[in-house]
Amino acid sequence: MKFFSELCHVDSNNIIVRITGYENNEKLGSSLGQASNVKEAEELAINSLVERIQTKIIIPSQNNNSNYNSKVIGKNDPKIKTDNSIKRSDSFKDKLNSDNKNDEPQDWSKELSQIEVNLKRIGWSKAQENDFIEKTLGYKDRNRITEYQEIILLIKLLQQIREGEGISSLKRFIDKDQMILLSDNMIKKLGWDLNYAREYLKNNFSKNSRSELENKELLKFNLMLISKLDNVSE
Structure with missing residues (x-):
């Protein structure tokens, strides 16, 4: 074996x-x-x-x-x-390193450049960027983000947004019911049963159900599922 x-x-x-x-x-x-x-x-x-x-x-x-x-x-x-x-x-x-704060870079210029590239691709103004950051991460603007993992989360969120897509159409990142529905669909595509999905949630967030997650945590959870679906399709 x-x-x-x-x-x-x-x-x-x-x-x-x-x-x-x-x-x-x-x-x-x-x-x-x-x-x-x-x-x-x-x-x-x-x-x-x-x-x-x-x-x-x-x-x-x-x-x-x-x-x-x-x-x-x-x-x-x-x-x-x-x-x-x-x-x-x-x-x-990579995952071991990404969760280790000792391995986080002191210089975020590469990550900030990725944010700019994605914003340019989407076509958002500074006001639209700030609106999105406030609704998803809870900050007035990008400069108030002090955690490296939240910068990475912002990059991954922007990568999921299509060119020309407006803030009003992004309920999958903002509305909790929509986010839970999206995760339901992805869990089904992954072929996970209820027990395995609950175990995965508890292992990563120490919560028993998605309703207990804050919006930011639910965003992370959905992005983790998206990553797993991408790996399955490769």
């Missing part, structure tokens, strides 16, 4: 990874692991996944009768072989 590792959440205390197991290019399942470092989180997730797979596999006995007997493979059954190599997702390391 080969394993694919994807980082789901990281903060100062915990790292959560999702391990997906494959055998002959067939997906066997996935499991989450949480620990203080990547290696331990991956080991916990792998052990959990292997245990689950081993208890689910049923091998029919050599019997032509349709009411054949079956057995469940146990934990130590040699039929399950694991490959200790772990392939990590391309965004794994």
